Amino acid sequence: MQMYNYPLYRPPSEAYSLILQVTYGCSHNKCTFCYMYKDKKFYIKSLEEIKEHIKWAKGQYPAPSRIFLADGNALVIPTGVLLDILAEIKDNFPSVERISCYAAPKDLLNKDIEELIQLKKAGLSLLYLGVESGSDEVLKMVNKGVTAEEMVKAGQKAIEAGFKLSTMVILGLGGKKLWQQHAKETAKVISAINPHYFSPLTLMLEGETPLNQGIQRGEFQLLSSDEVMEELRLIVENLYLDNCIFRCNHASNYIPLKGILNQDKAKILAEIKEIMEKKNYKNELYRGL
Numbered sequence: 001m002q003m004y005n006y007p008l009y010r011p012p013s014e015a016y017s018l019i020l021q022v023t024y025g026c027s028h029n030k031c032t033f034c035y036m037y038k039d040k041k042f043y044i045k046s047l048e049e050i051k052e053h054i055k056w057a058k059g060q061y062p063a064p065s066r067i068f069l070a071d072g073n074a075l076v077i078p079t080g081v082l083l084d085i086l087a088e089i090k091d092n093f094p095s096v097e098r099i100s101c102y103a104a105p106k107d108l109l110n111k112d113i114e115e116l117i118q119l120k121k122a123g124l125s126l127l128y129l130g131v132e133s134g135s136d137e138v139l140k141m142v143n144k145g146v147t148a149e150e151m152v153k154a155g156q157k158a159i160e161a162g163f164k165l166s167t168m169v170i171l172g173l174g175g176k177k178l179w180q181q182h183a184k185e186t187a188k189v190i191s192a193i194n195p196h197y198f199s200p201l202t203l204m205l206e207g208e209t210p211l212n213q214g215i216q217r218g219e220f221q222l223l224s225s226d227e228v229m230e231e232l233r234l235i236v237e238n239l240y241l242d243n244c245i246f247r248c249n250h251a252s253n254y255i256p257l258k259g260i261l262n263q264d265k266a267k268i269l270a271e272i273k274e275i276m277e278k279k280n281y282k283n284e285l286y287r288g289l
Helices: 047-060 079-092 105-110 113-121 136-141 148-160 179-193 210-216 225-237 265-278
Strands: 018-021 066-070 098-102 124-132 164-171 197-202 244-248 257-261
Touching: 018 047, 047 079, 079 113, 105 124, 105 148, 113 124, 113 148, 124 148, 124 179, 136 148, 136 179, 148 164, 148 179, 164 179, 164 225, 179 225, 197 225, 225 265, 257 265
Parallel strands: 018 066, 066 098, 098 124, 124 164, 164 197, 197 244
Antiparallel strands: 244 257
C-alpha cells in the first residue's frame, strides 16, 4: 500500500509534525492562484486505509507530539468518520498534544456547531483557514467560492466551537488594480474574525494556473516588492486584533516579521518602514515555496 500521494503540503508551523494523509487533494480545487493539488483527483481515504496508514506511521514515528491531517481540507470528511479517525489516532499515539488540519470555509459552514464542538472534544484542536482576501471582488476573481461575509462566519464559527484558529492571506492577490481594496478589506475581515494566529503569505505562481495564464495575457499585473510591502503596511495599519500572534515568516515573504497584534502594531509598522527605506528585502534566490 502506498502511504503517501505526493506532493505533500503543510503549514510552516507543522514542520516537525507527523503528517497523516487522510484525503488526497482538495475538494474545491478551483482557486485560480493555486497549483498545489491540480494533478490530484480528490479522494477521501477509507477508514481501513487510514488505519493502515496509522499503523505504518506508528512503526516509523511512535511518539509524535503533533499530527497534521493532510491534504487540502481534511475537515470535509463526514463528522462521524472524522471522529473515528481521531479516536484511532488517540489510541495509537497517546503522546499527541495537538492535531490540526486545513479547513476550507465551506467545510466550516457546512458543519453544525455541535459537530465542530464534538471534533474539538475528540482532539482536533487547531484549524488553518486560508482567507486569502477580504475583498469580495478579489475572492470572486480567484474563484474562492465564498464571500467575505461567509469567510467571517466560518472563522467565527471555528472559534466559537473552541478551536485555535490560524488564518492566512495572500499579499499581491489583488494585483495592481485592486491592491488597496484587497488590503483594506482583508484587514476588515481578519479583524472581524479575530483569530489566534495571522500570517500573510506573498503571491507566487507556479505551473499553469489560470491566474498565471492571466498574467501572460496581460490581464493581471503583479506587484513589485515595494508595492507588496506597502500593501502589507496598509493591512497591518488597519488591523484591530486582540492578542493575536502575527507571523510573516513564510518562504514567500520578502521580510520576516513577528509580534502580537494589536499591542506590537507600532513596532511592526516601524520595522516595515525601515526595511522599505533600506530596500532590505530577501534575495529572490531565497524566496520560494
